[in-house]
Amino acid sequence: MFSLNRIVDLIKQPVHRTEVHLRGGVHPDEHKHESTQQPIMSLPIPHQIVLPLRQHVGHLPKLLVKVGERVKKGQLLAEAEGSISAAIHATTSGTVIAVQDSLIPHPSGLPDQCIVIAADGLDEWVDLHPMDWRQQSPASLIEHLRLSGIVGMGGAAFPTQVKLRTTPKSPVHTLIVNGAECEPYITCDDMLMRERATQIIQGLAIARHIMGVENCIIGIEDNKPEALQAMTEAAAKADFAVQVKVVATMYPSGDARQLIRLLTGIEVPNDKRSTDVGLQCFNVATLLALHRYFDFGEPAVSRIVTMTGRVNEPRNYEVLFGTPMTDLIAASGGALSGVDDYIMGGPMMGFSLPSIHVPVTKASNCIIASAPDLFPPAAEAMPCIRCARCADACPVQLQPQELYWFAKSENIEKAREYHLFDCIECGCCSYVCPSNIPLVQYYRFAKSEAIAQDRAKEAANVARERNEFRLMRIDREKQERAQRHAQKALGSKDSSEQAPAAATNTEDAASKQAAIQAAIERAKAQKAQMKPKNVEDAPTQVKAEIAEIDARREQAKQAVTQSQAQPAAQQASLFDQAPASSDANSADKD
Amino acid sequence: MLTAIWVMIGLALALGLLLGYSSVKFKVEGDPLVDRIDAILPQTQCGQCGFPGCKPYATAIASGEADINQCPPGGDAGVRALADLLGVEYKPLNTEHGEPKPKSVAVIDENVCIGCTLCIQACPVDAILGAAKHMHTVIASECTGCELCIAPCPVDCITMEPVKESPDNWKWRYPVIRIQPVAEHTTTNSIH
Ligand code: SF4
Ligand code: SF4
Ligand code: SF4
Ligand code: SF4
Numbered sequence: 001m002f003s004l005n006r007i008v009d010l011i012k013q014p015v016h017r018t019e020v021h022l023r024g025g026v027h028p029d030e031h032k033h034e035s036t037q038q039p040i041m042s043l044p045i046p047h048q049i050v051l052p053l054r055q056h057v058g059h060l061p062k063l064l065v066k067v068g069e070r071v072k073k074g075q076l077l078a079e080a081e082g083s084i085s086a087a088i089h090a091t092t093s094g095t096v097i098a099v100q101d102s103l104i105p106h107p108s109g110l111p112d113q114c115i116v117i118a119a120d121g122l123d124e125w126v127d128l129h130p131m132d133w134r135q136q137s138p139a140s141l142i143e144h145l146r147l148s149g150i151v152g153m154g155g156a157a158f159p160t161q162v163k164l165r166t167t168p169k170s171p172v173h174t175l176i177v178n179g180a181e182c183e184p185y186i187t188c189d190d191m192l193m194r195e196r197a198t199q200i201i202q203g204l205a206i207a208r209h210i211m212g213v214e215n216c217i218i219g220i221e222d223n224k225p226e227a228l229q230a231m232t233e234a235a236a237k238a239d240f241a242v243q244v245k246v247v248a249t250m251y252p253s254g255d256a257r258q259l260i261r262l263l264t265g266i267e268v269p270n271d272k273r274s275t276d277v278g279l280q281c282f283n284v285a286t287l288l289a290l291h292r293y294f295d296f297g298e299p300a301v302s303r304i305v306t307m308t309g310r311v312n313e314p315r316n317y318e319v320l321f322g323t324p325m326t327d328l329i330a331a332s333g334g335a336l337s338g339v340d341d342y343i344m345g346g347p348m349m350g351f352s353l354p355s356i357h358v359p360v361t362k363a364s365n366c367i368i369a370s371a372p373d374l375f376p377p378a379a380e381a382m383p384c385i386r387c388a389r390c391a392d393a394c395p396v397q398l399q400p401q402e403l404y405w406f407a408k409s410e411n412i413e414k415a416r417e418y419h420l421f422d423c424i425e426c427g428c429c430s431y432v433c434p435s436n437i438p439l440v441q442y443y444r445f446a447k448s449e450a451i452a453q454d455r456a457k458e459a460a461n462v463a464r465e466r467n468e469f470r471l472m473r474i475d476r477e478k479q480e481r482a483q484r485h486a487q488k489a490l491g492s493k494d495s496s497e498q499a500p501a502a503a504t505n506t507e508d509a510a511s512k513q514a515a516i517q518a519a520i521e522r523a524k525a526q527k528a529q530m531k532p533k534n535v536e537d538a539p540t541q542v543k544a545e546i547a548e549i550d551a552r553r554e555q556a557k558q559a560v561t562q563s564q565a566q567p568a569a570q571q572a573s574l575f576d577q578a579p580a581s582s583d584a585n586s587a588d589k590d
Numbered sequence: 591m592l593t594a595i596w597v598m599i600g601l602a603l604a605l606g607l608l609l610g611y612s613s614v615k616f617k618v619e620g621d622p623l624v625d626r627i628d629a630i631l632p633q634t635q636c637g638q639c640g641f642p643g644c645k646p647y648a649t650a651i652a653s654g655e656a657d658i659n660q661c662p663p664g665g666d667a668g669v670r671a672l673a674d675l676l677g678v679e680y681k682p683l684n685t686e687h688g689e690p691k692p693k694s695v696a697v698i699d700e701n702v703c704i705g706c707t708l709c710i711q712a713c714p715v716d717a718i719l720g721a722a723k724h725m726h727t728v729i730a731s732e733c734t735g736c737e738l739c740i741a742p743c744p745v746d747c748i749t750m751e752p753v754k755e756s757p758d759n760w761k762w763r764y765p766v767i768r769i770q771p772v773a774e775h776t777t778t779n780s781i782h
Contacts, residue, residue: 054757054758104757106757106760107762108755108757108760110755110756110757110760112756112757410764438765441762441765442765444762445761445762445763445764445765447762448760448761448762449761451761452759452761455759456632459633459734460631460632460633461633462732463633463634463635463715463732463734464628464633464644464645466715466716466717466732467633467635467643467644467645467714467715469716470714470715470716546719546729549719549727549729552700552727
């Protein structure tokens with residue numbers, strides 16, 4: 001396994017610093033040592049788990065459990081639906097006590113659908129099925145991953161099975177392992193690399209197998225010497241070649257595109273994906289989740305969360321998804337006096353939590369208890385003086401001052417032209433702006449306006465199509481009716497000629513009776529089969545909606561027949577009254 | 591001198607032929623202006639503009655029979671876009687045609703509906719589902735919120751419900767510069 005060649009290779013390729021430097025970027029106070037003094041601690045199982053269905057980027061998963069059901073740890077509660085989606089699993093054993101709207105850690109502060117589980121404290125796993133992934137084809141492994149619930153653990157929460165898919169058109173030749181963790185305060189990846197480096201490398205082996213990649217490069221910032229050493233040692237023991245590279249500490253070197261450039265010198269064009277140039281990037285915690293899923297059969301149920309800022313004991317915790325944030329704060333000794341806000345994510349890209357009564361989710365990498373002495377309230381914004389410091393700091397080389405101008409005047413089209421959607425919302429521009437302009441807030445505003453516009457446009461296109469289709473259908477029906485009339489006119493002429501002949505056949509009144517009966521029967525059958533005409537070309541999503549509506553209607557019908565069985569049923573009487581009230585209404589309107 | 595004239599004449603002929611050919615070859619189908627106007631209109635098909643739908647209104651604008659400020663669902667942004675496209679002066683929305691409202695969708699009370707099909711006939715985008723004497727239901731994702739189905743319903747069982755804000759359709763607000771940081775603190779304190 002560990003051949004001489006490999007050793008020679010390793011000696012030839014020692015850990016080395018990258019020569020490429022970040023363009024722009026900033027270097028705020030790191031504040032990382034506070035939370036790295038102690039090892040990762042597992043948080044005890046909470047009494048109640050609240051699992052939002054929306055924990056990832058993409059479609060909401062489809063709910064599979066009912067209230068009252070007993071579930072085991074690792075049991076599938078909601079399955080991925082659509083190509084970009086992720087499954088949700090029970091993170092401990094217990095009983096589903098509700099499926100309801102609850103507050104989630106989202107900047108909107110709006111409630112969303114959540115599964116609530118009362119934990120039984122047994123933490124009993126479902127039957128786990130580890131897999132010999134080396135014997136399986138990449139395609140079947142990716143199919144399996146849809147059931148894993150694994151998403152990007154760096155905070156973006158993009159479903160991992162989508163990122164692992166390669167197309168023959170754009171084969172991937174190099175895997176980048178993101179251990180840069182450049183944002184201040186956050187240390188969950190640092191601690192993970194220090195303590196579980198071997199497991200990360202095992203996860204990397206799986207990703208490498210699935211994507212059919214030879215080169216692997218791990219990128220770590222030079223402010224994490226312990227993690228660097230642990231990862232170098234683990235990489236040396238791997239049975240495949242892994243390079244460990246050090247990048248200079250500079251925010252935001254951990255952004256995937258920036259890190260790729262720092263490690264390989266390859267610039268991913270801003271209108272392309274990294275896979276288009278043969279590269280893919282995974283966070284260390286995501287790789288570890290891959291290892292746990294395939295080598296132990298465990299789906300995504302927990303993550304490492306940094307709890308830091310103004311708390312008694314800043315530290316990293318291994319937390320089950322769905323654990324109340326209050327448990328996490330309590331575990332770290334509680335907030336110090338003066339804490340007036342909690343930030344999820346880092347100080348540069350994070351957002352204020354709407355409340356502390358929200359669960360930890362797959363995207364919760366760091367919680368900062370913030371106080372005015374830590375983050376003083378922003379000074380009043382002044383007009384832009386066009387100093388262009390923001391442009392110097394922007395790692396994507398945008399023109400933040402121009403973008404700001406267009407976003408501020410709500411000129412969304414122009415902002416798009418100035419590459420609004422290339423902005424990674426890193427906050428470097430706001431950080432350096434001498435006028436204290438909250439630039440990123442303007443970009444976020446402009447982006448969500450642009451997205452809303454796009455959605456409205458899409459809806460308008462659908463409406464236009466449906467309207468045109470309807471007009472066409474009405475036209476067609478009119479023509480058909482005209483044709484039928486014409487035919488009938490011809491037909492009645494024929495039958496009037498035949499009628500006297502039939503009348504002379506006086507004997508068979510009974511057969512006539514039978515014919516009438518048959519006609520009635522036919523009409524009945526036709527009525528039963530009656531289908532709305534306007535759904536012929538409906539897309540599948542709409543068809544599903546229709547099926548749901550039909551089911552609901554069936555239920556309503558049953559309810560009505562049931563109530564009809566009982567005398568003086570309210571719903572039935574509503575139907576009976578309908579014609580009368582219709583007269584009254586039309587009178588009103590006239 | 592003479593050759594120069596011949597060259598010029600030859601050139602003129604050649605270019606003329608080229609132009610003539612390309613005008614035939616690359617002839618634009620339909621009326622592009624109407625389509626471009628129609629692309630800006632919101633396709634609610636509500637008729638508030640005084641025309642039986644967005645396309646007829648677009649046609650009327652293109653032929654100069656209608657003003658650009660008659661579409662309430664399109665709002666101010668719509669008028670601006672039209673003014674931009676046509677190179678005319680922006681003017682505020684003509685409130686005679688109605689005021690912009692937040693997007694709503696129709697909801698049919700399934701217990702009251704008598705299945706008369708009148709709403710189906712009114713809906714411009716076939717967003718209502720049902721057959722004669724059966725209860726009817728609105729396909730929410732297709733409903734444009736035009737309100738045309740409300741008036742025809744003989745039992746008044748259709749209501750318009752504003753689309754609720756969810757984390758999915760939520761938008762970042764326009765940044766408000768903090769003027770009074772003290773007030774801000776009292777509100778954030780209340781969450782603890
Ligand atoms: S840094 Fe601020 S003041 Fe300077 S150009 Fe950029 S936005 Fe304007
Ligand atoms: S937030 Fe956007 S514009 Fe500002 S520095 Fe970062 S990438 Fe550039
Ligand atoms: S008023 Fe209604 S029908 Fe007229 S253009 Fe606007 S959305 Fe279309
Ligand atoms: S359901 Fe009613 S409101 Fe919705 S598009 Fe159809 S007619 Fe308009």
